[in-house]
Amino acid sequence: xxxxxxxxxxxxxxxxxxxxxxxxxxxxxxxxxxxxxxxxxxxxxxxxxxxxxxxxxxxxxxxxxxxxxxxxxxxxxxxxxxxxxxxxxxxxxxxxxxxxxxxxxxxxxxxxxxxxxxxxxxxxxxxxxxxxxxxxxxxxxxxxxxxxxxxxxxxxxxxxxxxxxxxxxxxxxxxxxx
Amino acid sequence: xxxxxxxxxxxxxxxxxxxxxxxxxxxxxxxxxxxxxxxxxxxxxxxxxxxxxxxxxxxxxxxxxxxxxxxxxxxxxxxxxxxxxxxxxxxxxxxxxxxxxxxxxxxxxxxxxxxxxxxxxxxxxxxxxxxxxxxxxxxxxxxxxxxxxxxxxxxxxxxxxxxxxxxxxxxxxxxxxx
DNA sequence: ATCGACTATTCGCATAGTGAATAGTCTGTT
DNA sequence: AACAGACTATTCACTATGCGAATAGTCGAT
Numbered sequence: 001x002x003x004x005x006x007x008x009x010x011x012x013x014x015x016x017x018x019x020x021x022x023x024x025x026x027x028x029x030x031x032x033x034x035x036x037x038x039x040x041x042x043x044x045x046x047x048x049x050x051x052x053x054x055x056x057x058x059x060x061x062x063x064x065x066x067x068x069x070x071x072x073x074x075x076x077x078x079x080x081x082x083x084x085x086x087x088x089x090x091x092x093x094x095x096x097x098x099x100x101x102x103x104x105x106x107x108x109x110x111x112x113x114x115x116x117x118x119x120x121x122x123x124x125x126x127x128x129x130x131x132x133x134x135x136x137x138x139x140x141x142x143x144x145x146x147x148x149x150x151x152x153x154x155x156x157x158x159x160x161x162x163x164x165x166x167x168x169x170x171x172x173x174x175x176x177x178x
Numbered sequence: 179x180x181x182x183x184x185x186x187x188x189x190x191x192x193x194x195x196x197x198x199x200x201x202x203x204x205x206x207x208x209x210x211x212x213x214x215x216x217x218x219x220x221x222x223x224x225x226x227x228x229x230x231x232x233x234x235x236x237x238x239x240x241x242x243x244x245x246x247x248x249x250x251x252x253x254x255x256x257x258x259x260x261x262x263x264x265x266x267x268x269x270x271x272x273x274x275x276x277x278x279x280x281x282x283x284x285x286x287x288x289x290x291x292x293x294x295x296x297x298x299x300x301x302x303x304x305x306x307x308x309x310x311x312x313x314x315x316x317x318x319x320x321x322x323x324x325x326x327x328x329x330x331x332x333x334x335x336x337x338x339x340x341x342x343x344x345x346x347x348x349x350x351x352x353x354x355x356x
Numbered sequence: 357a358t359c360g361a362c363t364a365t366t367c368g369c370a371t372a373g374t375g376a377a378t379a380g381t382c383t384g385t386t
Numbered sequence: 387a388a389c390a391g392a393c394t395a396t397t398c399a400c401t402a403t404g405c406g407a408a409t410a411g412t413c414g415a416t
Contacts, residue, residue, distance in 0.1 A: 102207065
């Protein structure tokens with residue numbers, strides 16, 4: 001529940017209510033998709049149900065009623081555990097390239113597989129050009145540059161995998177379609 | 179709906195029922211998490227509601243009743259569209275490292291951020307050693323080798339990003355926590 | 357005859373996210 | 387003074403996806 005953990009992190013700066021948390025998230029992650037309000041309040045409800053946050057106040061101060069939340073000790077623990085735990089990066093389980101390659105092989109055979117790999121390769125290189133341009137833009141923020149670097153290196157990793165798969169396509173086909 | 183597309187791909191080999199599809203998936207993706215039955219049948223129902231598959235037969239042949247499904251023309255189209263479309267790889271939106279780094283910075287400051295990056299780096303290098311061993315195992319299948327290669331190159335991409343972020347941590351902190 | 361294994365499907369529940377709706381208050385305009 | 391429109395804050399109804407347990411029939415072995 002990454003959404004929830006981000007909210008816990010934002011709440012560690014002090015008690016806040018949903019509207020502010022949404023704004024805080026969108027400011028902290030400008031390139032990410034803005035959080036929908038429904039998502040924020042649903043996540044807050046779940047966090048409260050799990051005892052990680054609690055209502056700090058319900059007040060009406062020049063506007064609609066607002067419910068302010070704060071971290072509980074359990075929430076602080078949860079945040080700390082999440083921050084100390086290493087993220088597990090995409091493993092084989094969610095390797096979308098291999099998934100699609102295998103489906104292409106069983107559904108259409110080696111030619112279909114090769115077609116997919118080549119198309120995917122050119123789509124990736126096109127995206128890499130875009131990211132390189134983003135990086136080089138004069139007004140790029142550091143966050144944007146880091147985001148582009150991240151995307152570039154992962155796209156590059158994908159392309160190398162694609163080339164490898166293309167080179168061994170015959171072997172792969174034999175292993176996947178018995 | 180990747181699950182659905184995989185099922186469409188499996189069905190393109192000919193009509194099958196849910197139980198076989200689950201087995202077919204698990205055989206095609208041995209390292210992926212096995213599909214739960216509930217997941218398979220729910221996905222089949224959705225595909226049928228969308229007109230991508232249809233009931234081919236309902237029979238009882240030495241066992242419980244079984245419903246066999248086959249692709250419709252619309253399903254064949256959908257499969258083809260999915261196979262021709264390039265996969266969008268993880269963009270900045272779901273960069274778990276940057277997410278966690280930012281949360282660490284706002285919740286704990288630069289020291290907390292550096293701690294996370296260093297912990298993450300060593301976790302990654304440990305996993306890289308594991309994958310390298312998997313690759314070198316005498317009985318490794320090609321699928322397993324490719325999976326390990328995929329994981330290794332993405333872990334390597336992450337590590338390079340981490341090193342970059344560590345080097346620029348001061349700048350990042352200033353940009354993220356105003 | 358009956359116990360357990362296998363085949364096949366269904367059910368209920370939980371999680372996560374989306375867009376629109378609701379409702380109050382404040383500010384500027386005519 | 388009235389009212390349009392913007393802003394603050396939350397809720398609702400809906401969709402998608404996934405998981406584990408429950409159900410139910412048949413077959414073979416003891």
